Amino acid sequence: MSMVNNAHPGSSLSLLHLIDRVLLRKGKSVARTEILELLRPEFLPKSDNAEWRFEKNLDFWIKEGLWSEDESGVLTIPVDATEKNLPERVLALIVVNTKQATDQSILDDKRVEPFFRAMTCLLAQQAYTFMGGEVVEPGKNGNAQEAVNKWLPGDRGLNLSNELTIFLQYGEFLGFLEPFKEGYILDPTRAIEPYLDLVFGGEEKLSLKTFLGKLSEKIPLLDGGRFRNLLEPLMQELGWHPHGANQISPALSHALVRLENAFRLRFDKASDDGNSMQLQLPNGVIRHVGEVFYIPEVTV
Numbered sequence: 562m563s564m565v566n567n568a569h570p571g572s573s574l575s576l577l578h579l580i581d582r583v584l585l586r587k588g589k590s591v592a593r594t595e596i597l598e599l600l601r602p603e604f605l606p607k608s609d610n611a612e613w614r615f616e617k618n619l620d621f622w623i624k625e626g627l628w629s630e631d632e633s634g635v636l637t638i639p640v641d642a643t644e645k646n647l648p649e650r651v652l653a654l655i656v657v658n659t660k661q662a663t664d665q666s667i668l669d670d671k672r673v674e675p676f677f678r679a680m681t682c683l684l685a686q687q688a689y690t691f692m693g694g695e696v697v698e699p700g701k702n703g704n705a706q707e708a709v710n711k712w713l714p715g716d717r718g719l720n721l722s723n724e725l726t727i728f729l730q731y732g733e734f735l736g737f738l739e740p741f742k743e744g745y746i747l748d749p750t751r752a753i754e755p756y757l758d759l760v761f762g763g764e765e766k767l768s769l770k771t772f773l774g775k776l777s778e779k780i781p782l783l784d785g786g787r788f789r790n791l792l793e794p795l796m797q798e799l800g801w802h803p804h805g806a807n808q809i810s811p812a813l814s815h816a817l818v819r820l821e822n823a824f825r826l827r828f829d830k831a832s833d834d835g836n837s838m839q840l841q842l843p844n845g846v847i848r849h850v851g852e853v854f855y856i857p858e859v860t861v
Contacts, residue, residue, distance in 0.1 A: 564621065565719065565728040571621035571672075572727050573614065574601075574734055579621060581647055584628060593619070593634040625654050625673075628783040636690045649755040656781065664791055669719075677781075679719055679728055680737055681788040682712045682796060683747060684812050685803075692811040692843045697730055698744035700745045705744070714795035718828045737782070747812040750819045752780060756824060761855040769828070769838050772853045773809070784810050785857040814840040817853075827854040 564571030584591060597615060604752055623630050627650060629637050642650060657674040659666075667674055687693045695833055697708045705725050710718035719725050729745060732738035736751030753776065758776045760766060767775075777786035793803055804810055809817070817840060820826045828850040830837060837851040 563671045563724065564673055565676050565724050565731060567677075567723045567727050571625075573618050574727075574730055576615060576618045577622060577651075578647070579640070580622075581627070581642070582644060584636060585642060585644060590635045590637045593630065595637060596636060596768075601861035611788055624649075625658060627651065627654055646755070648735050648751070652752060652780075658780070667788060667791055668795075674716070675719065675724070676728060676731055677788055678713060678717055678792065679709050680732055681782045681786075681792050683732075684737065684749065685789065685793060685796065685801070685810060686712070686747070687747075687804075687811045687841075689828070690811040691815055692841055694843075696742050696744035696746055697729065697738070699726055703744060705729060712796040712799055714785065714792075714799060748815055748819070749780070749783065749812060750816040753783075753816055754820065754825060756780065757820075757855060758857070765857070766852055766854050769850050769853050770836065770838060773813075773838075775821055784813050804841070805839070809838055809840050811841045812850045814842060818842065825856050827856060829854070 562698040562706050563569055567571055580596065583596060583599065596619070600615065619628075622628060623636075639650075655677075659673070659677070662670070662674075667677065668730065683689065683697070686708070688695045689697050692795075695704075695708075697703075697705050699705050701721065709725060709728065713719075719728055728737065733740065733745065736753075737747070737749045738745040739748045739750075746807075756776065756779045760772060760779065762775075773783075773785055777783050777789070780785040782789065793801075797803065817828075821828060828840075828848075829852045830849050837849040840850055842848060
């Protein structure tokens with residue numbers, strides 16, 4: 562049951578935010594029955610569908626590990642949880658929960674996998690970046706269906722009626738898409754930034770190749786990640802052309818430059834050009850980078 566299908570558990574971002582916020586503000590363990598009574602709309606007190614939708618979305622995220630529930634139905638939230646870090650908590654969980662999955666499960670399962678497949682294929686494309694100049698436009702008159710499904714192999718595409726809108730909402734929520742003009746532009750900056758400290762692991766400097774390898778372990782939708790390595794060969798069978806071995810995709814290139822502009826990263830060209838990689842930027846600009854320096858976030 563896909564989390565990007567609005568008829569299925571896990572698809573409601575509003576319930577996700579609402580339940581998480583209540584658990585945080587309670588500051589203690591809360592009984593499931595109390596949460597249900599507190600959040601169920603007053604104007605639908607006898608609606609079986611409203612209660613079903615609430616409980617199924619709650620159960621979906623309990624199973625993923627976002628919250629825990631004991632045998633008596635008491636819910637708790639991790640001690641390090643905040644309202645601000647909800648997107649990174651969700652992304653980390655759904656990625657970690659696929660670590661032991663088989664390649665075939667990643668390609669065919671229908672829980673969180675449809676989101677991963679569609680977003681991975683989208684991130685690989687140049688068209689919907691600042692370099693490409695197009696935006697992903699939702700709705701019946703938009704191009705979202707073609708943008709998302711064109712390179713998805715087999716019957717893995719998302720339908721316009723009840724999946725694409727949820728998919729785009731999740732893409733923005735998890736930090737892979739940014740609103741731009743009448744739609745969205747590919748920009749995984751917000752998805753990447755929370756992982757910088759873990760990726761550097763106390764080091765001040767890494768080669769760009771090492772940095773990207775570690776980053777793709779955390780976010781396998783990005784260049785060199787497991788999901789990309791699974792899907793790109795299938796995309797090529799449909800006519801998609803990959804970027805060169807030393808070229809960073811336009812979407813990831815844009816995110817890295819944004820992080821540099823935000824003073825979170827600094828880039829240097831390698832003394833050995835053989836170790837450098839190419840950032841692909843708008844207007845055909847190519848930038849050679851070999852090393853990346855971490856700038857820790859300053860807290861006041």
